[in-house]
Every structure is written in C-alpha cells, then in structure tokens.
Amino acid sequence: MEKHVVVIYPHPDDESFGAAGSIVQFRKQGIPVTYLCGTLGEMGRNMGNPPKANRESLAEIRKEELLAACNVLDIEVEMLGYWDKMIEFEDLTEVALHIKGYLDNIEPSLVITHYPGHAVHPDHNALGKAAIEAVRMMDEGERPVVWAQAITRDYRETLGEPDVINDVSDEIDTKMKAIFSHTTQAKGVLSQFTQGGLSEETIQTEIKKRFSTEEFYIWDFHM
Amino acid sequence: MKPIDIADVQAYLDTFENKPVYIHLETTNGAYAHHVDEKAVNAGAFIRNAKVVFTRGKITGDNGTFRVGLKLDSGWIYTEGLTDWTVTDAGELLLAGHDQEGRLFVALQISERPFRYE
Numbered sequence: 001m002e003k004h005v006v007v008i009y010p011h012p013d014d015e016s017f018g019a020a021g022s023i024v025q026f027r028k029q030g031i032p033v034t035y036l037c038g039t040l041g042e043m044g045r046n047m048g049n050p051p052k053a054n055r056e057s058l059a060e061i062r063k064e065e066l067l068a069a070c071n072v073l074d075i076e077v078e079m080l081g082y083w084d085k086m087i088e089f090e091d092l093t094e095v096a097l098h099i100k101g102y103l104d105n106i107e108p109s110l111v112i113t114h115y116p117g118h119a120v121h122p123d124h125n126a127l128g129k130a131a132i133e134a135v136r137m138m139d140e141g142e143r144p145v146v147w148a149q150a151i152t153r154d155y156r157e158t159l160g161e162p163d164v165i166n167d168v169s170d171e172i173d174t175k176m177k178a179i180f181s182h183t184t185q186a187k188g189v190l191s192q193f194t195q196g197g198l199s200e201e202t203i204q205t206e207i208k209k210r211f212s213t214e215e216f217y218i219w220d221f222h223m
Numbered sequence: 224m225k226p227i228d229i230a231d232v233q234a235y236l237d238t239f240e241n242k243p244v245y246i247h248l249e250t251t252n253g254a255y256a257h258h259v260d261e262k263a264v265n266a267g268a269f270i271r272n273a274k275v276v277f278t279r280g281k282i283t284g285d286n287g288t289f290r291v292g293l294k295l296d297s298g299w300i301y302t303e304g305l306t307d308w309t310v311t312d313a314g315e316l317l318l319a320g321h322d323q324e325g326r327l328f329v330a331l332q333i334s335e336r337p338f339r340y341e
Contacts, residue, residue, distance in 0.1 A: 043269070055330050
C-alpha cells in the first residue's frame, strides 16, 4: 500500500481530468494525497459559457474552483505559483529543486505527473520533466515510484502498453463531480472531445466511457 | 463583461491618452487546437505589462465586433475581433473577443498600474 501520493500537474483541472479516479481509489484506502498545482491557469481561454470570468478575474476564480475540486477529492493542495503557459521558459533545475523541497518534506511513496514529451501542452511537458528531475535528484534508495501520464493521441503506438491501467468506473461519479467543480473550464474542455449534434445523454455516456480509464507509465530511471 | 458600446469604450480610451500606461495584449486559439484538429496550428501571443504612451486611441467597427488602434510616438498597437468590455475595480479597461462558446480569442487591456504578474 502507498504511504503518501503526490500529484504534480500544472493547471487547476488537470488533476480532475487526469487522475481523479486513481486519487479517489487512494483516498478510499486512507492514503494521503497532496496535489502540487503549478499555475492558476490564469491564461486559459475558457471563461465559462456565457463568460463569467475575464483575464484579470480568472486566476482567483480558478483558485476557488481548484479548492472546491480538492475538497471533493478530499486531498491537500499546494500552489507552486508559476505563470500559466510559461513553465517551459523557467530554469528547469530551479523548478525541479522547488518541487524537490516539497517531496523531501512529504516523503511520498508515489508521484503522479505528466510524461515529458508526450503530454500535448507545453506546461504539461515542462512540469513533468521538472517533477521527474526532482525525483532523479534524490538518493536512489529514497526515490518514490513515478507514474507518468501521456495524453497524445498516439501514445500507445509510441510508448507501448501502459504499465498501470486503472479502471475507475466505480469512482466516475466523484471524478465527474471534481471535473465540474471547475465551472469555467469543464464544458469548454469536454466539448472538444464530443461531436456536435449529440444528445446530452449520449454526451454524458461518451464522456464517462472516455474518462473511466486512467493510464500511466512507470518511469524507468535507468534508461 | 458586457457587449461593447462604442461610445462608452471611446470615452474610457480617451482617459488613457498621453500618459504612461500598461498594456496587456494577447491572442490565442488555445493550447489544444492541434490536438483537437490535426490540420490546425496552435497560434498565440501575449505581452503583459508593456509600458507605452499613446497619443490617440480609437475604437471602430460594427456588427458586434470591434477594432482598437493605439497610435504611439513610434508605431502602433492594433487589436481586431473585440466583442466585450468591462472596467475592473482597479480601474483597468478590459476589452476581449469571445467566440460562440464564450472562449477568449483576443484581448486588449489598458491600466495606469501594472497588471498582476505573479
């Protein structure tokens, strides 16, 4: 059984779309989970529909949404304070050391982050790289296991069968509740994955199917 | 934000003329444009807190979308596709263009003090 799980993603909502089901499974076992959230998503373009946020109010609104989602998932959250879209332009070692500070303190047995180079958004790739670098900096015997998440369309063809395939259909209702805690983001993000003209019921079924599996690769520090 | 009223926005633009102001200018089609449609290219740019002085600021346009041009001593600032506007409690003038799903694709903002940057 895990001792403590640390989830490291750059945006409020990455935790809900990407790993909420696995997180709920850990929490059901009583395992503490801490989310290190890289930015406040302050440069996002989804403002709600109709728009309820604007460029200047978005950070505060997304922070509230993040706290609501973490409340649904029953996890701790730390905000790392980077500027949305700009993580890849920071110094990788500085970001890695920043993350390592949290890991040294928390001493997790498992870290979940994005798979660098296979995670679509530049922030995902950059923070995933920094998170893995932070673990690499630790003494080999003290390193937590790293689950890296790829989200490119062809990651299975490129990277092969994932090492961890979590069926989270029993946790899907809580996962959807966490996703919809991100009020300004949920519909805009979900609409990208569904064709127009479908009934609300069909959309819900499609979404549940799509988000009922969470897949990860166990990072190999010897490669 | 609310739909742009050209006379109201023009009145606010006038108040920022001939004094140092901070500009936030951006355009984006989203970080997932290519992920969602392989033929699309992610395109975007932003400048946050460029300090400029403009000698004339003017809003034009019709049919619900508007353009703003700011004339500088040595150049221009231009924005197209603006649909909505507001003024924040801090006195920042926010202009933005939103698509039918409420997503922001362009923004021009003017303030006498820097916009939040950390």
